[in-house]
Amino acid sequence: MSALRKLIPEDDFLDTEAGQEWLSESVDDLLSRHDVEAPNPVGRSKVLVNADHLPEALADHMAANPDPDRYIEKILIELIRRKDGGILHTWAIEAVGGDPQIIRSLAIDLIAEHANEYRDAKRESDRVESECGF
Numbered sequence: 689m690s691a692l693r694k695l696i697p698e699d700d701f702l703d704t705e706a707g708q709e710w711l712s713e714s715v716d717d718l719l720s721r722h723d724v725e726a727p728n729p730v731g732r733s734k735v736l737v738n739a740d741h742l743p744e745a746l747a748d749h750m751a752a753n754p755d756p757d758r759y760i761e762k763i764l765i766e767l768i769r770r771k772d773g774g775i776l777h778t779w780a781i782e783a784v785g786g787d788p789q790i791i792r793s794l795a796i797d798l799i800a801e802h803a804n805e806y807r808d809a810k811r812e813s814d815r816v817e818s819e820c821g822f
Contacts, residue, residue, distance in 0.1 A: 718742050765791050 701707035714724045718737060725733035750760070767780035768791050781788045 702711060714737075718724055718739065719742070721739045723735045723739050724737040726736050727733055764780045764783055767776050768784070768788060771777065784790050787793075
């Protein structure tokens with residue numbers, strides 16, 4: 689019997705304390721954008737889960753679970769609005785096509801069509817205020 693077999697029981701590894709520790713550490717690695725690897729005593733470690741698999745899995749999950757309240761878009765808008773220059777800001781810009789001004793441009797387009805409506809409402813509000821004295 690090899691030394692490895694003495695250390696790791698033949699049962700389902702996840703049913704062991706060592707398996708649960710490995711799973712927890714591996715999840716942390718994947719969430720930190722690192723590959724999950726298995727050791728190889730004579731060469732390079734074998735990649736079990738590529739770091740790119742998690743975003744792919746999330747994309748599949750999101751496709752199967754619609755976001756009717758547009759939380760993803762709200763998150764992207766907030767990250768771009770903050771302009772913190774960090775990795776999340778960079779990714780948010782890439783997610784919307786690489787143009788950091790796209791959110792502002794969309795806002796301008798949405799608001800500009802209401803300019804005359806605003807002007808007329810403001811005039812009326814000013815008129816009533818001046819007539820009533822408050």
